[in-house]
Amino acid sequence: MSLIAVGTMAFDAIETPFGKVDQIVGGSATYVAYAASNFVKPVQQVSIIGYDFPKQEMEDLKSRGVQLDGVEIVPDKKSFFWSGRYHEDMNSRDTLITDLNVLADFKPKVPDNYQSAEFLMLGNLAPAVQISVIQQMKKRPKLIVMDTMNFWMEIAMPDLKKVLTMVDVLMVNDAEARQLTGQFSIVKAAKAILAMGPKYLIIKKGEHGALLFHEDNVFYAPALPLEEVFDPTGAGDTFAGGFMGYLAKTKDVSFENMKTAIITGSAMASFCVEKFGATRLKEITRNDIDARIQQFKQLVNFDIELV
Amino acid sequence: MSLIAVGTMAFDAIETPFGKVDQIVGGSATYVAYAASNFVKPVQQVSIIGYDFPKQEMEDLKSRGVQLDGVEIVPDKKSFFWSGRYHEDMNSRDTLITDLNVLADFKPKVPDNYQSAEFLMLGNLAPAVQISVIQQMKKRPKLIVMDTMNFWMEIAMPDLKKVLTMVDVLMVNDAEARQLTGQFSIVKAAKAILAMGPKYLIIKKGEHGALLFHEDNVFYAPALPLEEVFDPTGAGDTFAGGFMGYLAKTKDVSFENMKTAIITGSAMASFCVEKFGATRLKEITRNDIDARIQQFKQLVNFDIELV
Secondary structure, eight states: OOEEEESOOEEEEEEETTEEEEEEEEOHHHHHHHHHTTTOSOEEEEEEEETTSOHHHHHHHHHTTEEEEEEEEETTSOOOEEEEEEOTTSSOEEEEEEEOGGGGGOOOOOOGGGTTOSEEEEOSOOHHHHHHHHHHOSSOOSEEEEEOOHHHHHHOHHHHHHHHTTOSEEEEEHHHHHHHHOOSSHHHHHHHHHTTSOSEEEEEOGGGOEEEEETTEEEEEOOOOOSOOOOOTTHHHHHHHHHHHHHHHHTOOSHHHHHHHHHHHHHHHHHHTTSSTTHHHHHOOHHHHHHHHHHHHHHHOOOOOOO | OOEEEESOOEEEEEEETTEEEEEEEEOHHHHHHHHHTTTOSOEEEEEEEETTSOHHHHHHHHHTTEEEEEEEEETTSOOOEEEEEEOTTSSOEEEEEEEOGGGGGOOOOOOGGGTTOSEEEEOSOOHHHHHHHHHHOSSOOSEEEEEOOHHHHHHOHHHHHHHHTTOSEEEEEHHHHHHHHTOSSHHHHHHHHHTTSOSEEEEEOGGGOEEEEETTEEEEEOOOOOSOOOOOTTHHHHHHHHHHHHHHHHTOOSHHHHHHHHHHHHHHHHHHTTSSTTHHHHHOOHHHHHHHHHHHHHHHOOOOOOO
């Protein structure tokens, strides 16, 4: 049961109130791979990198069961680079630099040996690029999940609306849900988005958790209250990786099972923010993950005794 | 098993994006009473009102098992009046008018027939007033819960710190927890507050739910995602009333039982915001409450299957 992860593999420079790194490996597909590979193998990457992407990182990913056949290497260009600075509250950040480099020409190609994948995660990319990946799949995957951002709502809304009709699950944050629909109420925004195509909607609210909407059902997954959020970079993609990894492992795409998948994604994200970049994701063991998921159970578990 | 509710009984003028009312009965003790009386009788009010407070409202409260022996009626003054306007996001509001009226001279007296109460809810009042009520209790109640606000942190911090050493549970919102401790991280703020005296801390986060802290334990209660929040006035006090009412009914002040009490408070608050003032609280039946609590169970319930 394989999972295709389409997205960036890149370098980030990050500054938080706790410190800074000038160059660390990042990118949405990287975070998805590090999170999902705890649950499912192979994770099949579709991405593009330059000559400067570390060989060691490629080896690390392969050793975790990540296939790189779909990663195009451009020999004369640099990898995508993003630089940002977080504010004290960690919920907002300023983008300092965005060097597209290889990403400007990204025309993803899905390799033949990926064609049997039943799970497809479309990271935040131009909607036209997301559509092209879906169209390359000879057999429609069992579950297609997409991320997006406000930028595409501003410059590519027609394409974005088209891809929304082609996927099963949309993952966005609360501000993006509001911008996409013009509805301030999150519940009204959710209804409007479900009417655009996706059968499931996940609204990420950072430290306030995440909501899953499906038909008239809603599930509220908390975030683990943390003493410090050291670096939020990649938390959303790590959440996506944990979510997809759990679903691909259990092969069950029901609403009930998606609840546990969201808790799994939240647990993975709670590790991600503990250190810069994907550092913490590379350290944790399966026991750490199981213990963290049990913490989430404790966090929300209560007995109802109607009195 | 009775519950004493100390706080205001007042008039509010409220403007929200959905409408306005020029005069509606409000006040923290009023909301606590309407919520708690679904679970426990009697609710014993300690408050102060002017000549203008409606007789009919007093009768309505009495018919729900609310005792008014501790409510001082000042024949030549008006009741406390607050007027406010909510912004579109309903999380912030401007106070337009605060007429203290009778509240300026509030020296609460606990009647003799309240002395056996085992539960004491201290609404948001001057800390010195809260202390005076605790000192009037001949036998310390089993559980003392207090609310407060940023205003008292600015003008009466020594008194506030004193009352914190005398209570079991503090209820504040996230901004107040940060202001009280100077800690931005909610988890760090919680630790600092628990070191000030209260054994339990509830941090209210509005549409993002509420957190319960006790020693090294934490519980995350979601808020019900609502299509519209019509009027948030009194939601915090209604939450407190549901919380206290459930605890007084079950006579169990353990961390585990407080979880369910918080869910009960959240359910009551979710009704409160559906109409102006306490209107909705007066309409709902026990069946409505039970059904809403079940909705909360559905909202957070998930199965863990470690895979």
